[in-house]
Amino acid sequence: MPCEISGIQLQAYFDGELDAVAAAHFERHLESCPHCAAALASENALRRALGGAQLCERAPAALRQKVRSQLPATFPTPAMKSQVWRWAALAAGLLVAVLLGREIFGLLHAPSEATAFSAAVVDAHLRSLQPGHLTDVQSTDQHTVKPWFDGKIDFAPSVRDFANDGFPLLGGRLDVVAGKTTAVLVYGRRKHIVNVFVLHSPPNRIPADSGERQGYHWLSWQQDGLNYIAVSDVATSDFQDLRNLFLKE
Amino acid sequence: MLEPLERARFEECVLPHLDAAFNLARWILRDKSNAEDATQEAMLRAYRFFGNFRSGDARAWLLQIVRNCCYTSLQKNRPGEDLEELDEASAPSAGPSPEAFAMAIHDRERVTRALETLPAYFREIIVLRELEGCSYKEIAAITSRPIGTVMSVLSRARHQLRDALSEPQRKEAHRAV
Numbered sequence: 001m002p003c004e005i006s007g008i009q010l011q012a013y014f015d016g017e018l019d020a021v022a023a024a025h026f027e028r029h030l031e032s033c034p035h036c037a038a039a040l041a042s043e044n045a046l047r048r049a050l051g052g053a054q055l056c057e058r059a060p061a062a063l064r065q066k067v068r069s070q071l072p073a074t075f076p077t078p079a080m081k082s083q084v085w086r087w088a089a090l091a092a093g094l095l096v097a098v099l100l101g102r103e104i105f106g107l108l109h110a111p112s113e114a115t116a117f118s119a120a121v122v123d124a125h126l127r128s129l130q131p132g133h134l135t136d137v138q139s140t141d142q143h144t145v146k147p148w149f150d151g152k153i154d155f156a157p158s159v160r161d162f163a164n165d166g167f168p169l170l171g172g173r174l175d176v177v178a179g180k181t182t183a184v185l186v187y188g189r190r191k192h193i194v195n196v197f198v199l200h201s202p203p204n205r206i207p208a209d210s211g212e213r214q215g216y217h218w219l220s221w222q223q224d225g226l227n228y229i230a231v232s233d234v235a236t237s238d239f240q241d242l243r244n245l246f247l248k249e
Numbered sequence: 250m251l252e253p254l255e256r257a258r259f260e261e262c263v264l265p266h267l268d269a270a271f272n273l274a275r276w277i278l279r280d281k282s283n284a285e286d287a288t289q290e291a292m293l294r295a296y297r298f299f300g301n302f303r304s305g306d307a308r309a310w311l312l313q314i315v316r317n318c319c320y321t322s323l324q325k326n327r328p329g330e331d332l333e334e335l336d337e338a339s340a341p342s343a344g345p346s347p348e349a350f351a352m353a354i355h356d357r358e359r360v361t362r363a364l365e366t367l368p369a370y371f372r373e374i375i376v377l378r379e380l381e382g383c384s385y386k387e388i389a390a391i392t393s394r395p396i397g398t399v400m401s402v403l404s405r406a407r408h409q410l411r412d413a414l415s416e417p418q419r420k421e422a423h424r425a426v
Contacts, residue, residue, distance in 0.1 A: 008400050011407075015378070017385050046411055050379045053360035059271035063285050067267065067292045071256060096254055190380060191268060215265035233265045 003033050010036055014043045051166075056191025120178040122213045125195045125231040128173070128184070134193065135171030135186050145172045149183050155226055157183045157198035162245045167194065187242065194232040194242065201227055210236070219243060259299050262307040267292065269308055269381055270315045276376040277319040279365050287322050291315040309383070312391045316373065323369065363413035371406035378403060 005026065012018050013026045030036050128134050137148040146159035152174055161169035170186040170193075177197060185196040210219040219239040220229040223246060230239055270291060274284035291314045295302075302310050364372060377383040377391060388403075389396045 007404055011404050012385075012400065015385065015403075042411065043407070046407060046414070047379060049356075049360055049414060050364075050375070053357040055276075055357070055361060055364065055376075056268075056380050057272050057275050057281070059267045059288065060281075060285065063271065063288060064267060067264075067289055070289070070293060071259070071296055099254070190382060191272060212261070215261055233268070 003029075003035050005029055005033070005036055007039070010039055011043065014040060054188075054191075058191055117178050118211055118213060118218060121197055121218055121229050121231055122216050124175050124177050124182075124184075124197065125216060126214075128175070128186070128195055129193060134173070136173035138171040140169050140171075142169060145169065145185070148172060149174075153181055153183050155183075155198075155200050157185065157226065157228075158223065158246060159185060160245075162187065162242070165241070165245055166190075167242055167245065189232065189234045189238055189242075192232055192234045194230055194234060194238075196242075196246075197227075197229045197231065199227050199229075200225075210239070221247070223247060255299065259296055262302075263292075263295055263299070263311055266308045266311050270311055272380060273312055273315050273373065273376055274319050276364070276372050276380075277316065277369050278322060279372075283322060283326070284319075287318045288315060291318040294318065306387060306390070308381075309387045309390045312377070312381075312383075313393070316391060320369075360414065363410060363416075366413050367406060367409055370402060371409055374399070374403050374406050375410060 009018070009022075009026065013023055018026060026036075030040070137145055139145050139148075140161060140163065142159045142161045146156075149157065149159070149172065159169070159172070163169065167187045167189055170188050172186060173184045175182045175184050175197070177199065180199050180201055183198040185198065187194040187196065210217065212218075216231055216233050217236055217239060218229055218231045219236070219242075220227060221243050222228070228243075228246060230242055232239070267288070271284060271288045274287045274291070275281055278284045278287060291311070295311050295314050298314075364375060367375070373392070374388060377388045383391065385396050385399050385403075388394075388399045392399065394402070
């Protein structure tokens with residue numbers, strides 16, 4: 001290394017693993033060190049090559065099915081024979097009964113419209129993952145996707161490609177969610193698909209903020225009088241990044 | 250009586266990471282059908298030991314199990330296959346210029362081949378960091394290595410991948426499958 005910064009340190013900066021002070025220190029160094037600047041560019045080029053190659057592979061549907069179907073048979077119950085465990089099981093059973101009771105009570109009293117709506121959105125997301133259902137207009141170009149919606153819906157969703165921020169636009173489609181015509185923007189996130197549903201609806205029908213259902217998360221926000229609901233199996237922090245990108249003008 | 254609740258919790262915490270599990274297996278094993286078997290085995294193992302998992306990072310916990318299943322499978326099917334110890338002596342030479350592999354961008358086949366020429370420990374760390382977006386801490390947990398080792402293995406893996414990408418196609422032809 002022709003300078004005092006080690007390759008490991010540079011890499012930690014590149015991976016966002018340096019604390020704020022160390023990162024600031026490195027950035028100051030970077031201004032005057034062409035060697036580190038070149039090394040950083042090289043790391044970036046490699047990341048772009050890996051990202052651009054779309055290497056992530058989703059689990060095949062058959063595997064998902066197989067895993068699901070085999071789960072219940074393997075649940076461990078060997079220790080149940082001893083007397084102690086009998087009592088433990090009884091206690092646990094009572095607890096479960098109480099919990100289930102609360103759950104059912106909660107379900108009966110939940111604001112059902114919002115719940116039904118979030119279920120409908122997750123269902124629409126699952127449907128979109130079936131082969132051939134993801135996009136009606138397949139394009140990474142926002143200037144192709146946005147005009148495609150013209151004349152099909154009576155509102156104008158914000159359509160932008162966030163490829164540089166890790167959310168490439170894959171296309172768009174029309175969907176009907178809970179009886180409402182909905183514009184859907186489809187984004188990629190690593191190997192995951194994010195559906196962003198955009199619709200015009202009274203706010204009380206839309207579930208607030210965020211939630212989870214069947215392992216899928218959703219996050220909703222309002223923008224220019226429209227409701228946006230992102231659904232995917234990505235991490236919650238990814239959702240917040242996407243929402244911030246949308247809200248950033 | 251416990252079963253439905255436990256299963257629901259498993260479906261909520263662990264099943265969403267099935268794609269990540271399969272992806273890691275696919276890249277460690279370099280074979281989709283073996284990867285399916287290993288993933289399935291790992292999911293069942295995870296289900297069996299789910300009682301031991303209290304809370305925390307379910308993805309890291311699952312990937313650790315997947316990784317173990319993969320290496321067991323590698324050792325069984327191809328004993329000795331690129332599992333040599335990662336010694337410090339094999340430190341790479343200076344890297345090529347960024348332009349040299351800028352051309353590889355969007356070339357899926359070429360990047361796949363380059364990644365597959367790397368030893369398994371290098372493949373897995375690239376997949377965890379670049380494809381799954383794991384932090385150093387998560388990678389350390391998944392691979393049961395100290396963070397310092399994670400950093401040095403990652404650095405060497407990237408170096409070797411850059412070399413493989415800038416190398417003309419001839420070396421890739423010699424790759425043992």
